[in-house]
Amino acid sequence: MTIRYKCRHCETEIGQLPFDSIDEQFLLKNDITPEEQDMYIEHGTEGNYTIQCICEECQNSLQKFPNYYALKKWIQ
Numbered sequence: 001m002t003i004r005y006k007c008r009h010c011e012t013e014i015g016q017l018p019f020d021s022i023d024e025q026f027l028l029k030n031d032i033t034p035e036e037q038d039m040y041i042e043h044g045t046e047g048n049y050t051i052q053c054i055c056e057e058c059q060n061s062l063q064k065f066p067n068y069y070a071l072k073k074w075i076q
């Protein structure tokens with residue numbers, strides 16, 4: 001079982017982690033609530049998870065164009 005980190009804007013796969021690492025690497029570090037978990041973590045098939053996060057490239061774009069923060073998906 002693995003967790004995939006995928007950019008929620010451009011759908012680039014950022015990386016993968018073994019399932020065991022989810023608590024230490026993501027949940028605790030980002031201090032997210034159960035509601036946010038539902039928003040950002042997709043429960044895929046075969047026990048795999050996809051975590052919607054943001055890649056470096058999109059992060060940079062958002063810093064340059066903060067208005068895009070209001071839109072959930074601005075690259076189609």
Ligand SMILES: [Zn+2]
Pocket residue numbers: 007008009010011012054055056057058059
């Ligand atoms: Zn991206």
